[in-house]
Amino acid sequence: MTLLEPIVPATILPQRVLLLENSRAYVRAVAQAIEHKLELPVATASSLAEARALLDRHDDWFLALTGLVLADGHRDDVVNCLLGRGLSTVVVTGVYDEGLRQRLLRRRVIDFVLKDNPGSLDYIVWLVKRLDRNRRISALVVDDSASARAHTASLLQTYGYRVVQAGDGAAALRVIERDSTIRLAMVDDAMPGMHGVELTRRLRALRPRDRVAVIGVSGRDDSDLVARFLKSGANDFLRKPYSREEFFCRVSQNVDQLELIGSLQDLATRDFLTGLPNRRHFLEQAERMVPRMREAGRPLAAAILDVDHFKRINDGWGHEAGDHALRAVAAELSTHARPGDLVARFGGEEFCLLVPDLADGPLLDYFEALRRRIEDLDVPSPNGFLRMTASIGVRTAGANDDLHRLLADADRRLYLAKAGGRNRVVAAG
Structure with missing residues (x-):
């Protein structure tokens, strides 16, 4: 059965990005990049007190990018403040601490980014863009295990996707037929009635590769299973258990690919000046x-x-x-x-x-x-x-x-x- 209906997106989604960081030069570089390349409004704060005042003043927050070294707040206070207000949060720091990184990721911080790495600014802009676009995409999770289904759905929701769940292949096909906003399907293999490989094959008859990305999932150590999924129409495969970061990278890579294909199709079929079909x-x-x-x-x-x-x-x-x-x-x-x-x-x-x-x-x-x-x-x-x-x-x-x-x-x-x-x-x- 279908457990969750897709959430209907608001007419205007929240757009404001909070940038909380004590380095003025870094704040300026990140804010300019986001505003120029993504056209999202950025509000900046150099202290936890300033951040709280901004959060109280506006209610259209989409995302927070935060450092962990502030004069008026311990790093746990910073994270608690942002997550406590239900704000999607990315930590951007100059110090790598594996224990801290794992602890923050367990708390549903979206990502832990080292700002001194080459290319980190480009990565942050890509990440904000990806999280913004995810809010307009529905993802289908198909798994007969309620706990596994809930875990995958929770991860997708953390990254902004609207999630629909199905407990078996028949329910998944019904959802795909009626919901054209679904662009991603996470399909477990071991399900009663219709295994994931067969579901993938049937799903492909309804939606081509340029419309829906299918990622097969299994905990079985079967060397042939990956090939069977891919030959049946899957775009990718994840073996359980997987890390949060691997999950996010695989999902994002496949959705990026869909959007790239869509952009190329637009270039081939749309008039550049007017946007009408050519x-x-x-x-x-x-x-x-x-x-x-x-x-x-x-x-x-x-x-x-x-x-x-x-x-x-x-x-x-x-x-x-x-x-x-x-x-x-x-x-x-x-x-x-x-x-x-x-x-x-x-x-x-x-x-x-x-x-x-x-x-x-x-x-x-x-x-x-x-x-x-x-x-x-x-x-x-x-x-x-x-x-x-x-x-x-x-x-x-x-x-x-x-x-x-x-x-x-x-x-x-x-x-x-x-x-x-x-x-x-x-x-x-």
Whole structure:
């Protein structure tokens, strides 16, 4: 059964980082790096008294980075103050003490970082970034042992993940099917009914490697088990018992890899300037959508939208203003589009749409409303507010139309809209 539902994230997550350290030079370097690279607000304190005052003044704390040498507080007082307020805490110190490190990690301090190590500043920035992003990710823990499941879930929650638990493979598959926010699955092997390897294989049929990272887990000393997990679709494997730090590094490495793949996919499928899907991605999706809609007998329309006199905008207002104008049009298209619509920037000042399940009057109303949204835009620029209009050509799919014919006819009607005076929709010959 599912034991925990994913926590619904707040609309605005706490952002403020507390940096508690008596070295002004180090505070300045860390604060500047976090604010510049991550755009998170940093509040600094050089004493425990200052830190308490800051904590009392604000309630939107996300994380604390703290040293252990302060004039007005023993290191245990510092840690007790931060953990006692439920604040996620990373210790940053210049002295390595293995006993102290182990004791603090047992107290759910997130990490113990030596600040004098080469690369420690880069590591701290990465760590803060990782912990910030974790709050938007759900992780699934699958294990028939309640104690093992709770331990893994607790570790993931310490690092900020929203956690869902399942006690067997069948429950895990149900959770995966209904929760699209899950990006990580920790799968134990030895479970009744469906072993972890089989669950991994079935999970892969629901979510590919670029959507969910699967980490197999087992306490068995079986040299073949790792290979079976990996060949069934797992991204990685952890053998019990594992240390907290190994757990965090493995999990973070796999989630980082997912995000890297997502970034590369965005580069391949999204227009850099506007953030809309690009021409290539649109055509790939549309090639599948057009025959599917035709076979189902559902109405489908293609449209090409062109910003009127765009060359005049670039020549008269400058190319930066032209970029602002294109981004503004793209934002209106994204806002206006319904969930099932396909929208893309085709190139230059031209955009393309595929709109299903609208015909005749409602279809014309849809595009007239879009035209008016663009006409009503006031785009700020250094020289004042820029106004613009757009022309739209629309073609409704017939029984034998393919994508090429749809787009070609929409383009001809765009030409008619331009020839007819611009700032208009032409949806018929």
